[in-house]
Amino acid sequence: MTPKIEFRGLSHRFELGAGDFAALDDVDLSIAEGEFVTVVGPSGCGKSTLMNAAAGLLTPTGGEVLVDGAAVHGPSPQRGVIFQQYALFPWMSVRKNVEFGLKIAGVGQAERRAKAQHFIDLVGLTDFADALPRTLSGGMKQRCAIARAYAVDPTVLLMDEPFGALDALTRVQLQDRLLDTWSRDRRTVMFITHDVDEAVYLANRVIVMAARPGRVHQVIDVGLPYPRSEEIRLSPEFAELRRQVWHAVYHQPTTLEGSP
Amino acid sequence: MSRSAKRPAKGSALLLTAGSGVLGLLVWTLLANSGIQGFPGPLSVVERFGTLVGDGTLPLDLLASLRRVLIGFVLGVVLAVPVGFLMGWYPAIRGLIEPWLQFFRMVPPLAIIPLAIVLLGIGETPKIFVIFLASFLSSVVSTFQGVVSVDNTLINAARVLGAKDRTVFTGVVIPASTPFILVGMRIGLGASWATVVAAELIAAQEGLGYRMQQAQLYYDLSTIFVQLIVIGLVGLLMDRALLLAERRLTGWQERR
Ligand SMILES: Nc1ncnc2c1ncn2[C@@H]1O[C@H](COP(=O)(O)OP(=O)(O)OP(=O)(O)O)[C@@H](O)[C@H]1O
Ligand SMILES: [Mg+2]
Numbered sequence: 001m002t003p004k005i006e007f008r009g010l011s012h013r014f015e016l017g018a019g020d021f022a023a024l025d026d027v028d029l030s031i032a033e034g035e036f037v038t039v040v041g042p043s044g045c046g047k048s049t050l051m052n053a054a055a056g057l058l059t060p061t062g063g064e065v066l067v068d069g070a071a072v073h074g075p076s077p078q079r080g081v082i083f084q085q086y087a088l089f090p091w092m093s094v095r096k097n098v099e100f101g102l103k104i105a106g107v108g109q110a111e112r113r114a115k116a117q118h119f120i121d122l123v124g125l126t127d128f129a130d131a132l133p134r135t136l137s138g139g140m141k142q143r144c145a146i147a148r149a150y151a152v153d154p155t156v157l158l159m160d161e162p163f164g165a166l167d168a169l170t171r172v173q174l175q176d177r178l179l180d181t182w183s184r185d186r187r188t189v190m191f192i193t194h195d196v197d198e199a200v201y202l203a204n205r206v207i208v209m210a211a212r213p214g215r216v217h218q219v220i221d222v223g224l225p226y227p228r229s230e231e232i233r234l235s236p237e238f239a240e241l242r243r244q245v246w247h248a249v250y251h252q253p254t255t256l257e258g259s260p
Numbered sequence: 261m262s263r264s265a266k267r268p269a270k271g272s273a274l275l276l277t278a279g280s281g282v283l284g285l286l287v288w289t290l291l292a293n294s295g296i297q298g299f300p301g302p303l304s305v306v307e308r309f310g311t312l313v314g315d316g317t318l319p320l321d322l323l324a325s326l327r328r329v330l331i332g333f334v335l336g337v338v339l340a341v342p343v344g345f346l347m348g349w350y351p352a353i354r355g356l357i358e359p360w361l362q363f364f365r366m367v368p369p370l371a372i373i374p375l376a377i378v379l380l381g382i383g384e385t386p387k388i389f390v391i392f393l394a395s396f397l398s399s400v401v402s403t404f405q406g407v408v409s410v411d412n413t414l415i416n417a418a419r420v421l422g423a424k425d426r427t428v429f430t431g432v433v434i435p436a437s438t439p440f441i442l443v444g445m446r447i448g449l450g451a452s453w454a455t456v457v458a459a460e461l462i463a464a465q466e467g468l469g470y471r472m473q474q475a476q477l478y479y480d481l482s483t484i485f486v487q488l489i490v491i492g493l494v495g496l497l498m499d500r501a502l503l504l505a506e507r508r509l510t511g512w513q514e515r516r
Contacts, residue, residue, distance in 0.1 A: 090512045132511075
């Protein structure tokens with residue numbers, strides 16, 4: 001079966017003033033349909049670059065990304081993206097934000113409104129549908145961004161540290177909501193995080209990246225069953241996986257500082 | 261929340277404004293009584309104001325000045341906004357236009373007046389042209405700044421939702437740069453107002469500046485005072501009106 005997302009020999013060099021910088025070097029990675037994959041790694045190892053290539057927001061200098069077997073050229077509403085900085089349109093209400101993609105897709109007004117309402121309800125923002133983003137908390141903003149992404153019904157969700165700026169409690173609540181939705185729709189998810197707990201809690205598989213140059217360092221299968229819960233979080237199996245991931249992230253083969 | 265917190269502050273601010281007005285009048289009266297030759301007190305200025313309104317001079321002058329400002333200002337903004345957008349969107353256009361903008365920004369619009377009079381005669385055209393230039397320069401720079409400072413993440417967010425260039429432009433770039441444009445318009449209007457009065461000092465047959473220049477010839481300080489106060493108040497009113505529009509249109513911004 002063709003993988004949902006496939007990175008083939010993906011490399012990317014950023015041009016800098018003095019020479020260039022290898023952000024990614026020959027990344028091979030396959031993500032199956034319906035899989036929930038998390039990506040962790042030290043800051044600057046190329047996680048966002050990898051995701052932007054999959055989103056079509058960045059053209060890699062080498063290799064390619066395939067989605068459903070077809071090479072990615074530019075963004076598509078098939079691949080929803082959630083940004084760490086929420087990226088809500090600040091001049092639009094929650095409802096207008098959620099309707100944005102539907103409007104572009106040419107969905108008629110009545111249907112658009114009904115669909116948007118459905119996703120606003122789903123993320124629990126019913127009472128804030130007509131509020132402007134600046135009046136929302138960080139967690140509510142991210143829920144709005146998630147509703148906006150869901151609304152155009154993407155088959156893939158690409159999430160770049162979506163909960164990174166939130167407090168611990170809000171983060172756990174949003175993790176559970178996300179898993180809840182995922183277990184029903186089984187969209188393929190690629191989720192980038194700094195947080196080792198979050199990486200293990202959410203994923204089928206954790207991809208650990210290494211830096212300089214950015215590459216896949218280790219892939220760790222998470223055998224824990226879904227639905228995941230508080231109990232799983234406290235289980236010895238979870239602790240062991242977390243230890244493994246932690247080790248892979250923080251005890252990487254060192255490369256010379258400053259070498260490309 | 262912010263409303264109830266602002267109310268008492270607003271009250272005391274009003275009190276302070278009133279107090280500062282009273283204080284200003286006091287200082288003025290003292291100065292008038294200190295024996296400077298021909299220096300009018302508030303009362304004689306109010307009296308002169310009445311006369312100038314009564315014989316229709318002031319309304320006509322005000323109208324003449326306002327007309328020049330509005331025509332020049334509107335023309336300037338109407339040209340500045342598309343040019344600013346083009347500069348922000350196409351680096352090549354920016355490269356071609358920016359050196360000239362930077363240069364002309366350093367030349368005070370008033371310094372153009374002699375040239376404008378020589379080239380365009382002494383009618384309305386040179387005055388309107390100079391005002392046009394003042395408003396164009398400040399609006400074009402801020403529009404352009406608005407476009408280049410649009411958050412890239414917002415553009416990406418629109419693109420991943422399926423937006424093509426046109427939708428990105430109309431749906432994201434334009435609204436996101438509105439606050440910058442409005443600030444530029446406010447600065448432009450201020451500059452236009454300052455410029456019109458000065459332009460009328462140099463060459464005009466009517467207008468607030470012209471009236472002042474005439475009054476100067478006859479050592480008529482009361483009339484000069486009336487004009488100055490009207491110039492200040494009208495400028496303030498126009499600025500407030502644009503500020504209000506700005507608040508209305510860009511209330512969605514995070515800060516404030
Ligand atoms: N536009 C750019 N120009 C030059 N270098 C860049 C650019 N964007 C990223 N880089 C570099 O590429 C490397 C990878 O960046 P990337 O943003 O993908 O890292 P990341 O793993 O997402 O980091 P973080 O966890 O901090 O978000 C970094 O070292 C960064 O300095
Ligand atoms: Mg990143």
